Amino acid sequence: MSSSGAETLGKDTPEETWKSVLSAEEYHVLRQKGTERPGTGEYNKLYPEDGVFACRGCGQPLYTAETKFNSGCGWPAFYDFIPGSVDTHVDTSMGMRRVEITCSNCGGHLGHVFEGEGFPTPTDQRHCVNSVSIKYIPGGPK
Template identity: 45%
Template sequence: MRKLLFIMLATFSLISCKGNAQDEKAQKKQQFEISKSESEWKKELTDEEFKVLRKSATERPFSSDLLTVKGNGTFTCAACGNELYENKYKFESGTGWPSFDRAIEGGVDFGSDSKLGYQRDEVHCAKCGGHLGHVFNDGPKPTGKRHCINGVAMDFEATNK
């Protein structure tokens, strides 16, 4: 009888935890202004954009044309067009990904992940929640930050300044 009671309690605990985790995930999804289903995102994004922006993949280093972008302009989210970074804050980090020392105010949101076995600060588009990359504390002054961003997650809009 005790064994049966233990099994029932253990099962109930597992079901309870799973339900709460799903609720938290749903709440996080609702915090973004733009919310679409996975199938809607798949229709709008290229395969590579979908993998990075919606599945948190990482593009190959040195594969983005945005590494060599020069001139005035703004980097926007490839999924929703939200303004993320100004080119004047981009710097050569040598990592193989576009890097910035700061974002446009309100353009990005932060979370965390531990997919590599340690905690990292993840960067998301503040409007649609798309995964952009990660932020590290080894950037140039004055911020000391390095926003290491997947080029495929962004578009560049040049300005005539």
């Protein structure tokens, strides 16, 4: 179900539909693999005690609030995702090897995952996520 609840959105949703339901910035990041400027996202410094962060495109829950941490990178950071909610893909678009993360339901671009940076988290991973790719839902999905 989309974040608006109006229709089911997924990997087979036509680009024309995405353009009609997402803002220009959301479309650029989620569908064209863009990136918001560091330090500008609405969830960069939000650390709620409960709830979930869902895909802004399709509404699928991706991360729990308890896995969000302050990495100082300028984007929301999570150390783990809800099982089955995130897919990973090798990304060499910037002349280096990175691992892209996307919503497993709609394929929307979330950001990148980094490992071995030494953060004191259970997974030693940092899912660096664009705020515009996610929507915070207090208490969890409705």
